[in-house]
Amino acid sequence: MTLRAGCLALLSLSSAMVATGHAQQYRLRLDSRFQSVSFRGVALDSVPAAATVLVGGSRQTADGFAVSCLTGDTFCFFFRPGAIQTARPSVTSVAGTLWGLGVPGLSVRGDARVAMDLGDAEVLPGTNPAVQLLEGYVEYATDRWTGRLGRQVYTSRLGFTGFDGARFTARMVNRQVEVDGYLGWGLARGSALPVTSAALNPLDDFQPHQRQLVAGLGAGWNHRFGDLRLEYQREVDPQSSYFVSDRAAAATSIRLSSRLSLNAGAEYDLAMARWGTTDATLRFFQRTWSATAGFTRYRPHFELWTIWGAFSPVGYSAVNGSVSVSPVAGLSVRARGSRFWFEDTETDTPLVTVEDRGWRVNVGATYSPSESFSFNLDHDTEFGPGASSASIDGGVTYLPARDLSLTLHAGRLRRPLEFRFNDATLRMFGLDADWRFSDRWRASASASRFMEKRDRPDASAFDWNQTRLSVQLSVMLGSDAGHQSLPPAVRSTDRPAK
Amino acid sequence: MTRILKVVALVLGLLCLAAAGQVLARLRDPDFDHLKHQRLFPQCQSCHVGAVTPGFAIYPTAESCTACHDGQIEKKVAWEPRSAPLATNLKFSHGQHATEVVARAGRDSTVQCISCHTRNNAPRMEVQHAVVRQCLDCHGQSQSHLALADSACSTCHLTLAEATTLPVERVAAFPVPESHRQPEFVLKGHGRMANAGGSRSPVPSSCATCHARDFCTECHVDALEQRAIQALAVDARSLAHPAKLAAPPSHDRHDFIVRHGADAKQDAMTCRTCHTRESCTACHAVEPRAATALARAGVGRGAGAQIVRKRPATHVADFKENHKSLATASPRTCTACHTRTECLDCHRPNAASVGGYHPAGFLTRHPAAAYAREASCADCHSTTGFCAACHQQSGLVAERTLRPGFHDAKKFFLIGHGQAARQSLETCVGCHTERDCLTCHSAQGGRRFNPHGPGFDADRLKRKNPEMCTACHGVAIP
Numbered sequence: 001m002t003l004r005a006g007c008l009a010l011l012s013l014s015s016a017m018v019a020t021g022h023a024q025q026y027r028l029r030l031d032s033r034f035q036s037v038s039f040r041g042v043a044l045d046s047v048p049a050a051a052t053v054l055v056g057g058s059r060q061t062a063d064g065f066a067v068s069c070l071t072g073d074t075f076c077f078f079f080r081p082g083a084i085q086t087a088r089p090s091v092t093s094v095a096g097t098l099w100g101l102g103v104p105g106l107s108v109r110g111d112a113r114v115a116m117d118l119g120d121a122e123v124l125p126g127t128n129p130a131v132q133l134l135e136g137y138v139e140y141a142t143d144r145w146t147g148r149l150g151r152q153v154y155t156s157r158l159g160f161t162g163f164d165g166a167r168f169t170a171r172m173v174n175r176q177v178e179v180d181g182y183l184g185w186g187l188a189r190g191s192a193l194p195v196t197s198a199a200l201n202p203l204d205d206f207q208p209h210q211r212q213l214v215a216g217l218g219a220g221w222n223h224r225f226g227d228l229r230l231e232y233q234r235e236v237d238p239q240s241s242y243f244v245s246d247r248a249a250a251a252t253s254i255r256l257s258s259r260l261s262l263n264a265g266a267e268y269d270l271a272m273a274r275w276g277t278t279d280a281t282l283r284f285f286q287r288t289w290s291a292t293a294g295f296t297r298y299r300p301h302f303e304l305w306t307i308w309g310a311f312s313p314v315g316y317s318a319v320n321g322s323v324s325v326s327p328v329a330g331l332s333v334r335a336r337g338s339r340f341w342f343e344d345t346e347t348d349t350p351l352v353t354v355e356d357r358g359w360r361v362n363v364g365a366t367y368s369p370s371e372s373f374s375f376n377l378d379h380d381t382e383f384g385p386g387a388s389s390a391s392i393d394g395g396v397t398y399l400p401a402r403d404l405s406l407t408l409h410a411g412r413l414r415r416p417l418e419f420r421f422n423d424a425t426l427r428m429f430g431l432d433a434d435w436r437f438s439d440r441w442r443a444s445a446s447a448s449r450f451m452e453k454r455d456r457p458d459a460s461a462f463d464w465n466q467t468r469l470s471v472q473l474s475v476m477l478g479s480d481a482g483h484q485s486l487p488p489a490v491r492s493t494d495r496p497a498k
Numbered sequence: 499m500t501r502i503l504k505v506v507a508l509v510l511g512l513l514c515l516a517a518a519g520q521v522l523a524r525l526r527d528p529d530f531d532h533l534k535h536q537r538l539f540p541q542c543q544s545c546h547v548g549a550v551t552p553g554f555a556i557y558p559t560a561e562s563c564t565a566c567h568d569g570q571i572e573k574k575v576a577w578e579p580r581s582a583p584l585a586t587n588l589k590f591s592h593g594q595h596a597t598e599v600v601a602r603a604g605r606d607s608t609v610q611c612i613s614c615h616t617r618n619n620a621p622r623m624e625v626q627h628a629v630v631r632q633c634l635d636c637h638g639q640s641q642s643h644l645a646l647a648d649s650a651c652s653t654c655h656l657t658l659a660e661a662t663t664l665p666v667e668r669v670a671a672f673p674v675p676e677s678h679r680q681p682e683f684v685l686k687g688h689g690r691m692a693n694a695g696g697s698r699s700p701v702p703s704s705c706a707t708c709h710a711r712d713f714c715t716e717c718h719v720d721a722l723e724q725r726a727i728q729a730l731a732v733d734a735r736s737l738a739h740p741a742k743l744a745a746p747p748s749h750d751r752h753d754f755i756v757r758h759g760a761d762a763k764q765d766a767m768t769c770r771t772c773h774t775r776e777s778c779t780a781c782h783a784v785e786p787r788a789a790t791a792l793a794r795a796g797v798g799r800g801a802g803a804q805i806v807r808k809r810p811a812t813h814v815a816d817f818k819e820n821h822k823s824l825a826t827a828s829p830r831t832c833t834a835c836h837t838r839t840e841c842l843d844c845h846r847p848n849a850a851s852v853g854g855y856h857p858a859g860f861l862t863r864h865p866a867a868a869y870a871r872e873a874s875c876a877d878c879h880s881t882t883g884f885c886a887a888c889h890q891q892s893g894l895v896a897e898r899t900l901r902p903g904f905h906d907a908k909k910f911f912l913i914g915h916g917q918a919a920r921q922s923l924e925t926c927v928g929c930h931t932e933r934d935c936l937t938c939h940s941a942q943g944g945r946r947f948n949p950h951g952p953g954f955d956a957d958r959l960k961r962k963n964p965e966m967c968t969a970c971h972g973v974a975i976p
Contacts, residue, residue: 029839033850041892044901068903077903082893091850095839111842115849125887126849134846135838153842157826159877160845178830191880192846200883202890203897205931206969220829224760227828242963251827258753261812265823271962274953277874281820285811287752292814298871300924304963307932307970311939312951313923316870324815334815340870345920346952352914356921358870385921386869393857413859415866419905419918426862432853446852452862470852 027478028096035470038086039123040462042079049076064459066421081454081462087124091115105142111135113192128199132192134162145170154182156218156231157249157265162187163214178220186214186235186244189303208305212237212244226254237305244303246270260284269301272309276301281320289325296320296340314343330368337361342385355418358384372399376409389415403436423455430468442474530577536623542611549611552593555579585668587661587707588654590628609636644675649703657706659731670738672708685746692726701729710736717743719802720770720793743772743803755810759786759834766791772803780805783837807835818855819873845878869922876924885928896934920951932969940970 049069052059059067059076069076092114099107111134115127122128137150146169154161165184171177188195194211201207216233229251235244251265261283267276281294299315302308322336341357364378374397381390395409410429417423430448437443452464543549548556557579567575599609614632615625630643637653639646655661658669680687695702705726710733715721722728748754748761762769766788769777778789793799812824825832844855852858855878860867868875868885879885889895894904905911911918919926938945949970950956960967960975967975 033848033852035850035852039888039892041889041894043893044897044903066906068901068906070902077901079893079903085891089849091848093848095842109838111839113848123891124849125884126847134842153838153846155826155829155841157822159874160841188880188883190846190876190878191883193880193883197883199887200880202882202887203895203931205882205933220827222828222830224757227831229827229829231826237963237965240963240965242965244963246962249826251823253824253827255753255756258751259811263820263823263827265826271959272953273955273958279820279823281823283812283814285752285814290811290814292816292820294820298874300871300874301876302923304959304966307935307966308923308927310954310959310966310970311923311935311949312920312954314920314952316921320816320820322814322816336816342921344952345917347916347920349914349916351910352908352917354908354917354921356917360872382866382870382872384866384870385918386925387865389863389866391859391863393859409858411859413862415862417865418907419911420907424862426859428859430858448858450859468852470850472850 024098025100025478026096026098027476028094029474029476031093031095031472031474032090033092033470033472034088034090034118035468036086036088036119037124037468038084038464038466040084040464041082042460043082044077045080046075046077049074052076060458066456066458066460079460081460084464084466085123086119087117087122088119089115089117089124089127091127103140105140107139107141109135109137109139129193129197134192144172151187152182154180154216154218156216156233157229157251157267158216158231158233158247159189161214161216161233162192165214176222178218178222180218180220181216183213183215185211187211195305206306208237208239208244210237210239212303212305224255226252228252235303242304243271244305245301247276247301249276259286267299267301269299271304275299277315288327289323291321291323292336293321294319296338312346314345316340316342330370331365332367333363333365335361335363340384355385358382358388360384373397385418387415387417389413405432405434407432407434421456422460424452425455426450426452440476442472444472446470532623532625533621536621539623546592546611549592550596552591552597554593556592583663585663585665587656587658587664589656589660590654642676644673645677646704651707652703655703655707657703657731658708658710658736659706659733664735666735666738669708669735672739675704684744701726706730708736709739710734712736713739713741715798715800716741717800717802718771719774719795719799721800722798723770723793745803752811755808756812756831759788762786762788762791773805774799774802777803777805781807781835783835784833786834847878847884868928869925871922871924881924881927889929895929896931900934900937936970942970942972 045065047061047067049059052061052067052069054060059069061067061078065078065080067076067078093112094114095111097107097109101107113132113134114130115132116130117124117127133151135150135152137148137152139146139148141147148167149165151162151164152167154163154167163182163184163186165182167180167182167184169181170179172179185194187193188197188200191197191200193200195208196211212235214233214235216231218229218231220227220229231249231251232247233249234246236242237244247267247269249265249267252263254262254264256262262280263283264278264280266278268274269276275297276299277297279294279296281292284291296318297315298318300313302313318338318340320336320338322334324332324334326332337360339357339359345356360380360382362378362380364376366374366376368374375395376397377392377394379390379392382388391411391413393409393411395407397405397407399405408429408431411427413424413426413428415424415426428448428450430446432444432446434444435442446469448468450464450466450468452466454460454462454464539545543551545558545562546556547554559579560577563575563577566572599607603609612620612622612625613636614628616622617624617626617629618632633654634640634643634646637650639650641647658664677683677687677691692701692705709730711721711727711730712732712734713736714724714727714730716737718724718727749758751757769788770792773792774795775785775789775792776795778786778792782789795802813821843851847854856864867873875881875885886895900912902912905915908914935949936944939947939949956967956976964975
C-alpha cells in the first residue's frame with residue numbers, strides 16, 4: 001500500500017512539475033534483461049524400513065538410494081534427484097532523474113524494476129512481486145543542505161538501509177563536515193520489499209505484522225589526509241515499541257602517504273552489547289605493483305524479531321592479503337589469500353567433528369598484448385567448514401571494433417561438501433558478446449554450456465547439464481537545456497573501467 | 499689484406515667525391531656560375547638592375563644571355579627569368595632596401611650587394627643567398643638569428659599567414675629556436691612569450707612568423723579565450739609543425755587522481771588550457787563544481803586532453819570484495835565517479851542478470867562462499883526472500899519436519915550440529931525456519947535444549963526485545 005502510494009505521489013509530483021512548463025531536464029536508463037537458467041535440486045522421499053536392503057553395511061532402497069533410518073522408526077528417508085526446473089526471468093529496469101523543475105535544486109529520482117518469469121513458474125527469486133521500487137524520492141538540494149522525501153536507500157557502514165521516509169543532510173565547515181539524519185518505515189535487509197511481504201516468507205515462518213521504524217544519524221568528516229564517518233541506527237517495532245536493532249558504526253580512510261592508505265571500519269551492536277564486523281586494510285600502491293594486508297573479524301547480525309541472535313552465533317577472524325604486479329606493459333599478475341578461523345562455539349559435539357578454520361587463495365593473470373586481445377587466467381582454491389572448492393577459469397577477449405567485445409571463456413570447478421555426500425564437478429564454456437552500437441545503446445548476449453556432475457556413491461548422483469542464455473539491451477537517454485550529450489562517465493556506468 | 503685496403507680506398511674516394519660535390523654545389527649557383535663570369539660583369543647591377551633601381555626586373559632577360567650564348571660564340575644555354583613570385587617569407591625588397599640605404603647612409607654608402615651576398619673576404623662573385631649573420635650585423639643585432647628579440651623578426655619576415663607563397667614543406671622545415679627546447683617552454687615559457695606584449699601587442703611577431711591559430715588550437719581548448727591565439731590568423735599550414743599535448747609532470751604523481759580535485763578547486767584556470775568540461779565528465783558522473791571554470795568542447799577549440807576513464811590506484815586487485823570501509827568512510831569520493839544505479843545494480847541484484855559481482859558458475863561454488871561468509875551475503879540478498887525461496891524450489895528446506903538424511907556425510911549431524919550451526923547460522927537460516935529449531939530448543943516443549951551460548955546476555959536482550967524470548971519461553975520469561 002505504501003509502495004503504491006509512494007509511486008502515485010511521485011508520479012503526481014512529476015506530472016505537476018512537467019506541467020509547469022519549465023526547462024525540464026532528465027536522465028533515464030532503460031534496461032531490459034532476460035536469462036534462461038535451469039535448477040535441479042532434490043526431492044525428499046521415504047520407504048518402509050522393512051523394504052530397505054543392507055548393502056556393504058549401509059541401508060539402501062531396492063533401486064539403490066542410500067537411506068537414513070532412525071532407530072525405531074518404521075520409515076526411512078532419502079533424497080531423489082529433483083526435477084529440472086527452468087527459470088526464464090525477464091526484468092526491465094527504469095532508473096532516472098528529473099530536474100529543472102522550476103525550483104533550482106529540486107529533482108526527482110526513481111529506480112524501479114518490472115520483473116516476470118517467462119518459464120513454467122517463479123523458480124528464481126526476485127521476480128515476485130512483479131513491480132519493485134528500489135528508490136523513488138524528491139530531493140531538494142542547496143549548497144548547505146539536502147532534503148529527500150520518499151523511498152530511498154541509505155548507504156553506510158551498517159549496510160544498505162532501505163526506507164520510506166525523509167532524510168536531511170547538512171554540510172558545514174567548508175563542506176568538510178556532513179551530518180545526516182533520517183527517519184522512515186524500513187525495508188527488509190537486502191531487499192526492496194518490506195519485512196511484511198509474503199515474498200520474503202516462502203517457508204511461512206514467524207513474520208512481523210508491521211514494518212519497522214528506522215531512524216539514524218550519521219556524521220562525516222573529510223580531510224585531505226583522510227575521512228571519518230560515524231553512524232548510529234535504530235530500528236523499532238512500532239507495534240510493541242521494542243527494538244529490532246540498535247547499532248553504531250565507524251569507518252575511516254586514512255591516506256598515510258601518496259602510496260599508502262589505511263581503511264578500517266567497525267560495527268557495534270548496542271542491543272547485544274558486542275562488536276560486530278570489524279576490518280582494517282592497509283593498501284600500498286605503486287605504478288607497477290600494489291599490495292594489501294588486512295584483518296577482518298566477521299560477526300553475523302540478526303534482527304531482534306528473530307530468535308537467531310539468542311542462538312549465540314559466533315564470528316570468524318581472518319587475515320588477508322593481496323598483491324598485484326605489472327612487470328611489463330599489458331601483463332598483470334595477481335595473487336590474494338586469506339586465512340580464517342571461527343571463534344569458540346562452546347559446544348560439545350563429540351559425535352560430530354566440524355572444521356573450524358579454513359583458507360582461500362586466488363592467483364591469476366591478465367595479458368593484453370594489444371588493444372584488441374586480452375587473455376585471462378584465474379585459479380581459486382578454498383578450504384573451510386561446510387564446503388570447499390577449487391576452480392580454474394580462463395578466457396580470451398577480442399575487440400574486433402572499438403565498441404564490440406567478444407569473450408570466449410571456459411572453466412572447471414570442483415566442490416566437495418563437508419556435511420553431505422554431494423560433491424560436484426562442473427565444466428563450463430561460453431561466449432559473451434557486448435556491443436555498444438551508439439553512445440547511448442548497449443546490447444549484450446551470452447551463451448554458456450554447463451556440464452555438472454553430482455558425485456554420490458549411490459543412485460542419488462545425477463548429471464545437471466544445461467545451456468544458459470542471456471540477453472541485455474540498455475539505453476541511456478537524457479537532455480538538458482543546452483542539449484548537450486550525456487557525460488561519457490554516465491554513458492559508461494555499466495562498463496568496467498580500464 | 500690488400501682487398502680490404504682497396505675497399506677502404508674506394509669508400510674514402512667516394513666520400514671525397516661526395517664532399518667535393520657538396521662544396522661545389524655551395525659555391526656555384528646551379529643556374530648560373532657567377533664565378534665563371536666575374537671578369538665579364540664588373541658590376542652586379544649590370545644584370546640585376548632591379549636590385550638597386552626600384553621598378554626594374556631583378557633578373558636579366560633571356561636575351562641578355564643569348565647575346566653571347568648564341569651557339570656560335572658560346573654554347574647555347576637555357577635561361578628564363580623567374581616569373582612566379584618567390585616562395586619566401588621574407589618581406590625584403592632589393593629596390594626599397596637600396597633606396598633606404600641611400601636615404602640613411604648617403605650615396606657613398608659602403609653597403610653593396612656583396613655586403614649581404616658574399617661571406618666576409620670572399621671573392622666578389624662568390625655569391626650566395628643573403629648571409630643572415632651579415633644582415634643582422636648591419637642592423638645592429640648581435641644575437642643569433644633564432645634568438646633575436648620578438649620585435650626583430652618583423653624587420654625581415656612576413657607572418658606565416660602573409661607568406662602565402664611558402665609551401666607547407668618549407669614551413670615544416672623551419673628551424674626550431676633554442677628557446678623552444680627549454681624544459682619549461684611547453685608548460686609555461688611559450689605562454690609567457692606569447693603574452694609578453696600585453697594588451698597593446700596581443701601576439702609577438704616572433705610567434706606569428708612561424709605559427710598561426712590552427713597550430714595553437716591543436717592543444718589549447720581555451721583558444722577562444724586566449725587573446726594571443728585569437729590575434730593570430732588562421733592558416734592550416736601551421737599544422738606542419740607537429741604539436742603533441744603532453745601531460746604536465748604533476749599528472750604523473752601517483753595520487754594525482756585522488757588529489758586533482760583539490761588542485762582544480764585551487765586553480766582551475768590552469769586546467770582550462772588543455773581540458774574541457776568533457777574531460778571531467780569522462781569520469782565524473784556528476785559535473786564537479788570546478789568544471790564550471792572550464793569551457794565546453796566546441797568549434798574553434800582544440801580537442802585537448804582526451805581522458806580515458808581509469809581505475810584509481812586505490813582500486814587494487816581485491817577492491818571489489820574489500821571496498822566497504824573505503825566506500826562508507828569516503829562516500830563523497832565514490833560519488834565523484836559512480837552513480838547510485840551502479841551501487842544498486844550489485845547491492846539489489848537483478849534476477850535476470852548474469853555475472854556481475856559473482857563469477858560464472860558461482861551457483862555451484864556458492865556453498866563454500868556462503869558457509870564461511872567470504873562476504874556478507876545479507877548486504878545484497880535477503881536470506882529468506884532469496885536463499886530460502888530458491889532452496890525451497892530445490893527441495894533443500896526442512897518443510898517443518900526435521901528428517902534425517904540430508905546432512906548424510908556426518909552420521910550424527912542431527913544431534914551434533916551445534917558447532918556447525920553457531921559457526922554459520924546465516925547459512926542454516928537459508929533452509930531452516932525458527933520452527934525447525936524450536937522443535938528441540940524451546941523451553942516450552944520438545945527436548946528443551948538450551949541454545950544460548952557465548953556472549954548471551956539475557957537481561958539485556960529482554961530489555962531490548964522480550965518478544966524474542968517469548969518464542970521459546972512463552973510469557974514466563976525467566
